[in-house]
Amino acid sequence: MAKASECILRISDANFSYKLAKPTLKNPFRKLPAAGIREIEIPIFSGEIIGLVGPNGAGKSTLLKSLVGINKFDSVTATIEGLDESNPDKLAQKLREITGHMPEQVRWQGSKSIHAAINEIGMMIGVADKKLKGVLDLVGLGTRESESLDSLSQGMRQRLSLACALLSSPKILVLDEPFNGLDPVASAAFKSLLSKLSKKGVSVIISSHQLETLEGVVDKLALMHKGKILAISEHAQLAKLLGVKRKLVIRGEGEAPNKKFLSKNGIDEEPTIGKTGWKLETTNTSKLDIKKFAEFYRIYHWAMEKPTLTQLLVAATGLDPEEIGLQLVREGSDDLSKIFQEEEE
Amino acid sequence: MSSPLKNLVFAKINEQMFSVRMYLTIPVLALCIVGSVWGLTDANTVLPADIPLETPMDILFVSSLFVLLSATLAGVIISYDGVSRDRASGVLEVKLSQPCPRRIQAIAMLLGYWLSIGIPVAILNIISYVILATRMDESPAMMDLISHFIATELVVLWYVQFSLLASSFAKDQSSSISIGIGMWFTFTMLWLLVTSVIAGLSGIEVGASEAWIRFEAIMDLFSPNGVYHHLLEARMPQIDRGINPILPFLASIIWTLLPAFIFFNRFERLNP
CATH class of the missing domain: 3.40.50.300 (P-loop containing nucleotide triphosphate hydrolases)
Incomplete structure (x- = not known):
């Protein structure tokens, strides 16, 4: 450009x-x-x-x-x-x-x-x-x-x-x-x-x-x-400017990391579990050793992702994503599938 | 005429001339404008209330009723959605964002719609003059023809102006057609009723009195159809409705300029 x-x-x-x-x-x-x-x-x-x-x-x-x-x-x-x-x-x-x-x-x-x-x-x-x-x-x-x-x-x-x-x-x-x-x-x-x-x-x-x-x-x-x-x-x-940090996204299959393991690695967030595996998103990466993580859990993808536009907008407006009414399909697909799963049950 | 203006006017005429509406309108116009003159020039025609049909101008005056019914309605039908259709479809937003000044666009729209209906009416009028001269064995006075021609084109212009103005206010097609037809209906069918009611409220007896005739002539100045008839009557010395003969000319200038001025200003401020 x-x-x-x-x-x-x-x-x-x-x-x-x-x-x-x-x-x-x-x-x-x-x-x-x-x-x-x-x-x-x-x-x-x-x-x-x-x-x-x-x-x-x-x-x-x-x-x-x-x-x-x-x-x-x-x-x-x-x-x-x-x-x-x-x-x-x-x-x-x-x-x-x-x-x-x-x-x-x-x-x-x-x-x-x-x-x-x-x-x-x-x-x-x-x-x-x-x-x-x-x-x-x-x-x-x-x-x-x-x-x-x-x-x-x-x-x-x-x-x-x-x-x-x-x-x-x-x-x-x-x-x-x-x-x-x-x-x-x-x-x-x-x-x-x-x-x-x-x-x-x-x-x-x-x-x-x-x-x-x-x-x-x-x-x-x-x-x-x-x-x-x-x-x-x-x-x-x-x-x-808006204080929105890049986040680490880890995707894996099989057993999802438990709370004790995560807190030991300085991660407060919990993984979301979908049909195809689990996903963990966190901005706290200072204590995290991905090799150690991989020894215990089956990871097939990890990457640092820059904040999405929706996150920026949420940070700038102070509104909930639902209030903003934006297309959250990509970011929230796992959450949505979880909701659908719960509804079915 | 500047180049964009001329091109836009021709494009509008071209678009409207070959529209379905025009195909439906032309036979009605032909029947009313040419047909009425043909019928009224028949030697056996007898009108109610002993309305005279002695001179070519008498024929043109009586046939003006059919012109009012057809040409003005055609003007409304052709232009009632001139602005609102583009607004509803979003095309108006595209047009208004162009560097071409809005005033040029408004003038082009007005001239385009007017000429779209004005040209067929003019051609049919000329045919009816030929029929008139042929069947009456008497050539109408040139000034009579010119005044009839101009007055007819003006009344068409006035209705096109009102329709476009109404269309610029209407947010949807149904409001647009309602306002256009409603306005035509009021001036063409209901104006006598409006005149009678106001006369009654003013203490003027409705009938053949001099006061009523004068009052009706004044009220006609507030209606495009009335002004049209006033303009035709100017060529008929036997008709005197007791108002200053300059008033119909002033009224026709106002009817021409005021709606155009309002439409152009409205278009300048138009929000698509």
């Missing part, structure tokens, strides 16, 4: 709130500020990929809409390509000029062809037909441009949305849940495309609930909660 260099956009002290209609007899047009984003501080460097992570309702989509000029900030201080701008109207227009936006879910529909649909967007920005075809080829729709929108699968619709985002050759690509509806192969191709764009100097901001899809793709993480960015940094630095 390209190393960050020039700061393309720096947003500081940005606030935006939706206005909800709350009519009264005295004032039928009364509107009150509702949820939104506040005190946002985010620098975006050329070629870096930022993952925007947060629980549902954290304000991720609102922030992304503001970054692409759809929502106009209520107040903001911004530096865009070296020029200061604090007028929300002017900033919104400038942001639209340098960003490409792929919304969360676009239901492209109707009898018009893929080419006609993207051509309509292309006409807004004066894009030549040759470039349209190039972009369609890039997202894998080049051979299907004459097909009608109604015939597209969800994954194909996502690709079309991405093509629209790329049309204006944006300096910053803003992607809201881009992996929704993509099969694993398309997802891998998508990540590869992001990597290529990043190497060309295009900055990417991705919001995703599928946290595991972001791992290995993003350079930096921005953790959002209740409309604020709690922290933004590289993965390792965030872990350090």
Whole structure:
């Protein structure tokens, strides 16, 4: 991945709130500020990929809409390509000029062809037909441009949305849940495309609930909660900042290590037992001798793992994973199987 | 016209001209606009209440009832979901994030929808003028034709504007069609009832009195259909409803500019 260099956009002290209609007899047009984003501080460097992570309702989509000029900030201080701008109207227009936006879910529909649909967007920005075809080829729709929108699968619709985002050759690509509806192969191709764009100097901001899809793709993480960015940094630095330690994961089969043995080795945690064996996770590794461990128990895997995004988010927000409502399938699969086992019994 | 604007307008016309809605609308328009002139120019046609059909302008004036029933409804049907469909599907978010200024997008949308229905109506109107001249053996005055042509295109524009404006407020398709058809129904079918109720509350007797005729003429200024008729009446010296003849022209300017202004501003602040 390209190393960050020039700061393309720096947003500081940005606030935006939706206005909800709350009519009264005295004032039928009364509107009150509702949820939104506040005190946002985010620098975006050329070629870096930022993952925007947060629980549902954290304000991720609102922030992304503001970054692409759809929502106009209520107040903001911004530096865009070296020029200061604090007028929300002017900033919104400038942001639209340098960003490409792929919304969360676009239901492209109707009898018009893929080419006609993207051509309509292309006409807004004066894009030549040759470039349209190039972009369609890039997202894998080049051979299907004459097909009608109604015939597209969800994954194909996502690709079309991405093509629209790329049309204006944006300096910053803003992607809201881009992996929704993509099969694993398309997802891998998508990540590869992001990597290529990043190497060309295009900055990417991705919001995703599928946290595991972001791992290995993003350079930096921005953790959002209740409309604020709690922290933004590289993965390792965030872990350090939030005090989340790397953990040792030991997997084995046969008899699981007992409490006495574990406490002797300075481990407080207990192993979880699944159908295929047991798993032990611990951050207390100072007294642990893995060779000694292996003499007593059958171990087939051990590794130091960096904190997951979910752990970082839990540490940053102070919420339980259940409250956050994230996808914990990968981390908690053993726990889940245990629950199912108990239910069956 | 700037290049993106021109391209977007043509794209919208192209999209709408070959839509299923248009295929369904064109026969109705042809029947009402051309058919009504054909029928009314028949020498044996007798209208109730001794409505005269002596001059070409008389024919055009009476046929305007059919224009109002068909062309305005067609305008609503074509454009009622102009904004809400894209909003519901998420495409509006893609469009609004483009560097193309929102005002350009709004103007293109308005012109595109208007011309989509305005062009077929214009062609059918021209055909009906030819029929009128042929069957009456009397060429209509050029100014009569021009004023009828412009007034018809304007009333279509007004309905398209209201529909798009309503569509920009509607969050779903059903609200969008309800507002569009409801507005058409109010101005086309219920306006006389509204006028009568307000007249009754104001102490004006509904009937053939001079006060009622003048009151009705004033109330018509608040309805696009009424203004349309006022514009046609301007070419009919035998009709005098007792209001200043400049008022219908002022009203038509306001009906053209005010909804457009509100729509453009609404589009600027639109949240997808």
